[in-house]
Amino acid sequence: MTGLVWLCKRETLRVSKLWTQTVLAPVVSSMLFILVFGLSLGGRIKQVGEVDYEVFIVPGLITMGMVQAAFANNASTIFQARFDRYINDVLSAPMKSWQMTFGYTIGGIVRALLIGISLLVLAVLLVNVPIEHPFELTLAIALGLVLFASLGLVVGIYAETWDHTSFIQNIVILPLTFVGGVFYSVHVLPSPWEELSHFNPIFYLVNAVRFGFLGESDVSVWLSLGVVAALAIPAYAWAQHLFSTGKRLKS
Amino acid sequence: MFRDDTPALELRGLTKRYDDGTLALEDFNLQIHSGAFFGLLGPNGAGKTTLISAVCNLLRVTEGEVLVFGQPHDTQEARSWVGLAEQDINLDRFLTVRETLEYHGGYFGMHKDEIEDRAEEMIRAFGLTSKRDVRAPKLSGGQRRRLLLARALMHRPRLVILDEPTAGVDFELRQELWNYIRRLHSEGTTILLTTHYLDEAELLCEEIALIRGGHLIARDSADGLREHFGVKRLEDVYVKAMAS
Numbered sequence: 001m002t003g004l005v006w007l008c009k010r011e012t013l014r015v016s017k018l019w020t021q022t023v024l025a026p027v028v029s030s031m032l033f034i035l036v037f038g039l040s041l042g043g044r045i046k047q048v049g050e051v052d053y054e055v056f057i058v059p060g061l062i063t064m065g066m067v068q069a070a071f072a073n074n075a076s077t078i079f080q081a082r083f084d085r086y087i088n089d090v091l092s093a094p095m096k097s098w099q100m101t102f103g104y105t106i107g108g109i110v111r112a113l114l115i116g117i118s119l120l121v122l123a124v125l126l127v128n129v130p131i132e133h134p135f136e137l138t139l140a141i142a143l144g145l146v147l148f149a150s151l152g153l154v155v156g157i158y159a160e161t162w163d164h165t166s167f168i169q170n171i172v173i174l175p176l177t178f179v180g181g182v183f184y185s186v187h188v189l190p191s192p193w194e195e196l197s198h199f200n201p202i203f204y205l206v207n208a209v210r211f212g213f214l215g216e217s218d219v220s221v222w223l224s225l226g227v228v229a230a231l232a233i234p235a236y237a238w239a240q241h242l243f244s245t246g247k248r249l250k251s
Numbered sequence: 252m253f254r255d256d257t258p259a260l261e262l263r264g265l266t267k268r269y270d271d272g273t274l275a276l277e278d279f280n281l282q283i284h285s286g287a288f289f290g291l292l293g294p295n296g297a298g299k300t301t302l303i304s305a306v307c308n309l310l311r312v313t314e315g316e317v318l319v320f321g322q323p324h325d326t327q328e329a330r331s332w333v334g335l336a337e338q339d340i341n342l343d344r345f346l347t348v349r350e351t352l353e354y355h356g357g358y359f360g361m362h363k364d365e366i367e368d369r370a371e372e373m374i375r376a377f378g379l380t381s382k383r384d385v386r387a388p389k390l391s392g393g394q395r396r397r398l399l400l401a402r403a404l405m406h407r408p409r410l411v412i413l414d415e416p417t418a419g420v421d422f423e424l425r426q427e428l429w430n431y432i433r434r435l436h437s438e439g440t441t442i443l444l445t446t447h448y449l450d451e452a453e454l455l456c457e458e459i460a461l462i463r464g465g466h467l468i469a470r471d472s473a474d475g476l477r478e479h480f481g482v483k484r485l486e487d488v489y490v491k492a493m494a495s
Contacts, residue, residue, distance in 0.1 A: 006357025014345050085341040089402070092307040093358035094330035251269060251310045 003095035004103050011107030014077060015114070022073065022111050027118045030065040034058060034123065037183060048185050051214055058119075058129045059210040060182030066116045066141065067148040067205070070108035071173055074152030075165040077107055082157070082249070091250065097243040101153070105239070108149035116141065129213055136221050137212020143225065144205045147232035148173075153239040157248045176202045181210075186218050201231055257321040259285040259410050259441035260306065265315035267301050267465075275301040276465040278315070283443060283458075285320070285409075288436045290456030291445040294493060298465040299445040300338060303412050306443075307335045319410060331359055334408030338415045338445075340395045342387035348374060348398055349383045352405050359406035373401040376431070393424045400428065410441045417451060429455060449485045459485075461492045468492045 015022045038054030045053040081087035090100060123129045131137060151168075159165045180202035186194050197203050198219070208224035211217035217224065242248060265279040276298045283289045291299050304310040306317055308325055317324035319332055342351060352373050356366040374383050377397040382390060390398065396416070403411060413432065417425045432455065436442050446452050452459050453473045460470040469476060469492055473485055480488045 002360045002362070003358045006354055009357070010343075010346075010354050013350075017345055080344070084344060085337070085339065086343040088307075088309050088335075088337065088341055089343070089355055090358055091309055092330060092333070092335060094327040094360055095358065096327070246311050250308075251304070 001099075003093055004099040007090060007095070007100065007103030008106045011077060011103060012110050015073065015107055015111045022069070023114045023118065026065050026069050026115050027122070030061050030115070030119050031122055033061050034126065038127065049216055051216060052127070054127045055129050055214070056185075056210075057183055058123045058127060059213040060180075060206045062116055062119045062123070063141075063144065063202075063206050063209045064177045064182055065119055066112040067144055067177070067202070068169065068173060069115050070112040070145050070148040071152040071155075072165075072169055073108035073111045074104065074149050075156040075159065075169070078104055078153055078156030079159050079162065079165055087249065091246075098240060101236070101240045101243045104153055105146070105149045105236070108152055109145045112145050112149070130215075131213055132215035133212045133221075135212075136225070137209060139225055140205065140208035140212055140221075140228065143228040143232045144209070147205075147228060147235050150232070150235035150239045154235065154242065157239075157242050173202075176200050177206075179203075180206045181218060182206055201227060204228055257285060258282045258318070259287065259320055260443065261316075261318040261321075262302070262305075263316040263318070265302070265305060265317060266313045267298075267305060267310065268313045274465055276305070279465065279467060281460065281467060281470075283441065285441055286436075286439055288442045288455055288457045289444065290452040290459040291443065291462060292447075292449070292452055292459055292489065293445075293462040296464075297462045299462060300414060301465075302462075303335065303414050303443070303445065306412065307333055331406065332409040334403040334406065334411045336399045336403035336411075336413050336416050338418060340392075340399060342395060342398060342402075344386065344388050347384050347386050348379050348390070351387060351398060351402055355402045355405045361406055369405060369407075373405055377401045378427075393420060396420055396424065396428075400431070404435070408440070410443065411435065412443045414445050415447060416444070417446070417448065425451075449489060453485050461489065463493055468495070 034054065034057065038057050041053065047053060048056040155165055155168050179197065180200050181197065186197040186203065189197065204219065204224040204227040207217040207219055208221055208228060211221040260283040262279055262281040265276050267276045268274050279302065293299050301310065305312050306319065306324055308330060319329035322329040346354060349370055352370040353366050356369060361369065374380055377400065379394060379397060382394055387395060387398065400416060417428055432442060444456060458470060458472055459476060461468040469479060471479060476488045477483060477485065480491045482488055482491060
């Protein structure tokens with residue numbers, strides 16, 4: 001287990017050494033969303049259901065900041081390690097493949113949690129966001145982070161250039177997050193957009209997290225958690241498969 | 252001293268075909284006894300680095316068996332016995348000299364107290380004391396090469412694999428590295444060295460294997476090779492072997 005502990009430490013150390021990029025920048029940009037969208041548009045939209053608009057958008061923005069960080073962190077750490085080939089130091093070490101997968105997953109999760117906690121503290125201070133269902137909230141965040149941290153690893157392992165990692169981030173994850181109900185309830189969308197939103201996995205994650213914070217959700221929280229779990233488990237298994245077989249990691 | 256009867260390294264029918272179809276090693280057999288200083292010579296593309304990567308679990312073996320001190324190379328035990336200094340500098344850009352050694356020790360299962368002492372010992376031995384808190388990208392080429400070797404030796408491996416360790420280094424550093432490698436060998440560590448420098452192979456290695464196109468052409472001491480090929484210089488052995 002010593003190797004696993006040191007790999008986790010290394011991945012966490014990377015996050016802390018680059019804290020202005022890894023934590024501060026995403027916190028600042030998410031806070032700008034809360035200030036710009038919440039406090040300015042909030043004057044016009046007032047409420048979504050029973051909740052003030054500036055409070056309504058907080059769970060989605062925290063989710064967005066966290067999942068993007070989990071993905072980006074792991075995609076870049078593993079790609080960099082492959083690109084510079086210092087991953088060989090880990091691949092040749094007497095560690096089991098599950099320890100490598102777990103160790104490399106941790107960095108993204110730690111980074112995302114640091115961002116999430118910072119945003120939560122700021123959101124409580126600024127708009128007094130409540131936490132109605134802490135258990136469901138914890139579960140939703142845990143599953144969401146496993147999903148996106150694992151996807152980051154998979155993309156970082158398959159990527160051949162830096163552009164590939166940013167392509168997935170900017171062309172897939174970011175748009176899906178924006179149309180996943182971060183800024184609105186899908187009930188306000190006309191048909192077929194409301195129905196189509198149900199095919200977006202991030203919609204379920206945002207709603208599970210929103211339920212944890214506000215006690216409100218566009219769909220059942222258990223359906224949301226089920227969908228996220230059904231994606232997180234195979235995503236992690238995929239990353240594990242790559243480390244077990246050495247596919248894309250070893251020539 | 253680690254000398255015993257079990258070979259330090261045994262390759263049985265090792266074959267590696269890359270995804271693009273290139274056959275880098277074909278039915279390759281080799282045995283290196285424990286405590287040996289063994290040299291691997293061959294032109295670029297001969298299969299030297301492929302062989303080393305197979306031993307160190309850095310590639311997927313197509314066929315065959317690799318045993319390290321009698322254990323399959325992919326077992327935890329066998330992995331902990333091998334130390335590798337690769338041909339290209341592959342240091343973690345986020346870590347300082349001290350951290351590079353400490354994290355390597357951690358990956359290889361060393362205990363924390365032992366890690367700190369050993370890292371300091373390696374830093375001193377390789378003349379990196381003034382650079383201990385400097386990150387790898389800020390080091391000079393020679394310092395990086397030294398750190399690479401220090402990292403390979405950090406966990407006290409029984410089999411040290413050096414893939415062209417003196418490629419592109421100046422005369423003084425080459426002498427320094429040779430002295431360290433010789434001392435290591437005299438303490439009983441098995442050394443597998445690949446090099447393009449024939450003088451280096453002759454000076455350091457007790458036995459030399461010549462490989463070409465993924466096949467073993469010949470193996471013997473430098474004198475034995477000269478006698479076998481009927482020439483006076485190792486350069487001529489090399490030329491004859493590669494032309495045959």
